[in-house]
Amino acid sequence: MAQRADPHQLYQRAVQTPNADIWFIGATFRKLRGRAPVSLREDFCGTAFTATTWVQGHARRSAIGVDIDADTLAWGLEHNVLPAGPSVSRRIELVQGDVLEVETRKVDVVCALNFSYAVFKTRAMLRSYLKNARAALKRDGLVVLELFGGTESFVPLIEKQKRGRFTYVWEQKSFNPINHETVCQISFRFPDRSRLEPAFQYEWRLWTVPEIRELLAEAGFRASKVYWQKLDSRGEGTSDFYATEAAENQECFVAYVVGLP
Amino acid sequence: MPKSSSQRTRKRISTASRADRHELYERAVQDPESDITFLTRTFERLRGRPPLSLREDFCGTASFCAAWVGSRRDRTAIGIDLDPDTLAWGKRRHLASAPEHVGRRVHLHQADVRDAVGAKSDITCAFNFSYFVFKSCEGMRHYFRAVRSRLVDDGMFFIDLYGGPDSIKEDVTDTDYDDFLYHWDQAFFNPLTHDTLCHIHFSFPDGSRLNRAFSYDWRLWTVPELREILLEVGFRKVHCFWERSDRNGEGTGVFYEPKGPVHAEDCWWTYIAAER
Numbered sequence: 001m002a003q004r005a006d007p008h009q010l011y012q013r014a015v016q017t018p019n020a021d022i023w024f025i026g027a028t029f030r031k032l033r034g035r036a037p038v039s040l041r042e043d044f045c046g047t048a049f050t051a052t053t054w055v056q057g058h059a060r061r062s063a064i065g066v067d068i069d070a071d072t073l074a075w076g077l078e079h080n081v082l083p084a085g086p087s088v089s090r091r092i093e094l095v096q097g098d099v100l101e102v103e104t105r106k107v108d109v110v111c112a113l114n115f116s117y118a119v120f121k122t123r124a125m126l127r128s129y130l131k132n133a134r135a136a137l138k139r140d141g142l143v144v145l146e147l148f149g150g151t152e153s154f155v156p157l158i159e160k161q162k163r164g165r166f167t168y169v170w171e172q173k174s175f176n177p178i179n180h181e182t183v184c185q186i187s188f189r190f191p192d193r194s195r196l197e198p199a200f201q202y203e204w205r206l207w208t209v210p211e212i213r214e215l216l217a218e219a220g221f222r223a224s225k226v227y228w229q230k231l232d233s234r235g236e237g238t239s240d241f242y243a244t245e246a247a248e249n250q251e252c253f254v255a256y257v258v259g260l261p
Numbered sequence: 262m263p264k265s266s267s268q269r270t271r272k273r274i275s276t277a278s279r280a281d282r283h284e285l286y287e288r289a290v291q292d293p294e295s296d297i298t299f300l301t302r303t304f305e306r307l308r309g310r311p312p313l314s315l316r317e318d319f320c321g322t323a324s325f326c327a328a329w330v331g332s333r334r335d336r337t338a339i340g341i342d343l344d345p346d347t348l349a350w351g352k353r354r355h356l357a358s359a360p361e362h363v364g365r366r367v368h369l370h371q372a373d374v375r376d377a378v379g380a381k382s383d384i385t386c387a388f389n390f391s392y393f394v395f396k397s398c399e400g401m402r403h404y405f406r407a408v409r410s411r412l413v414d415d416g417m418f419f420i421d422l423y424g425g426p427d428s429i430k431e432d433v434t435d436t437d438y439d440d441f442l443y444h445w446d447q448a449f450f451n452p453l454t455h456d457t458l459c460h461i462h463f464s465f466p467d468g469s470r471l472n473r474a475f476s477y478d479w480r481l482w483t484v485p486e487l488r489e490i491l492l493e494v495g496f497r498k499v500h501c502f503w504e505r506s507d508r509n510g511e512g513t514g515v516f517y518e519p520k521g522p523v524h525a526e527d528c529w530w531t532y533i534a535a536e537r
Binding site: 205 | 484
């Protein structure tokens, strides 16, 4: 089964929740800017799943997807963008390029989801990325970054989740407290005991919320906000996020940081 | 302070009311001898000469300054602290009773560490995480710049820090010192700012307590952040150390400069050293 499996397909099903991200982006933008966001640039877009879902959501919406990997973009074009039909695909532009340097037309929202910007391992690199993202924003635009943290993010960890016909495995192989570098892997396991292991590997610096906010300020953003996940009565995450300056730490959290240029 | 003239003194006086928080702090928290050994070894290895002059920022009772000048006859120390009462306590305890040649070689200044008062030194140190009071990159840069300006050309700056998953949990750890218990209370941690509020409490066999003998309102900084800020303000090289563990995973008190990744302990503390 592993041999026949398509890692991009499995990744989209196991990891991505474009509708939840888009709902958050739309609601937050309307609240902060008093209008609906129309244009989105998805950095590190991979298969452009979020960009495609964004455009499908409204006839006026457009998207630019930027990724450095041509093969992943080609997969996305074939499996996400083109199958959505010409009314959608003509409003999506895919750019193979480096998010540190790419120049695109100005948009309402630049987003970097699934922690992808964590590939930048120094303050100088992340600052330079944020500056470039800011340059692509309209005056009343927003940059939306997703990050994870919590006490368990600073130790090796393995987490398995059954997802229908396969098991999704998230493994934090290593974490080095001296430089906050972490190596994480995504694997997929199948009922016939075959595996895609690892299907994806990430070498990241684990950034903290205050570091990202300070770098946003250094990159010229006027303000930043943090959105924290509401928990239900059993302490489980809901997909509802609220702006706050203080929260109780958790073993594992996902949050959004939003920058206002 | 208990009122000695009052009738109330006939009642049993609790240990807590007679206890001196500075004395308890020095016994529970400070270990000047091992810090001096580490500073001396590291400086000699990197600079090829013994360090003689020390500046201790946030020196408190200046016990470290006193131990430093006591460790060699040609050593001098400058202690800087904002709090006049703590400095006065330190003078009485460590300098007034010491031999004259020791007291003469320690200079205490009541000042802000960012004002860079006093002569240049071979080493500046800020220990026991005291510099965590600076909560923004800009504030930390300002302080580190001041430190750099008061170091001699081949001077070095030493700080210590702690971390690990246990450091971002709200929790109390107790340590037994026979005649008292030391309680380290991580009362609050905010993951959105890394602000943390910690207290030190002491309790005694008679059940009395010194609650919140010391309180700290800090930002919990990470190693890579501090390293990058040190480089940004002009320090030429930054060395991060790590404590060697024994077979059971217990700390040995020996610190080394790791070449590769280190094991992420639940709770660790270590040194960073920066070459001017």
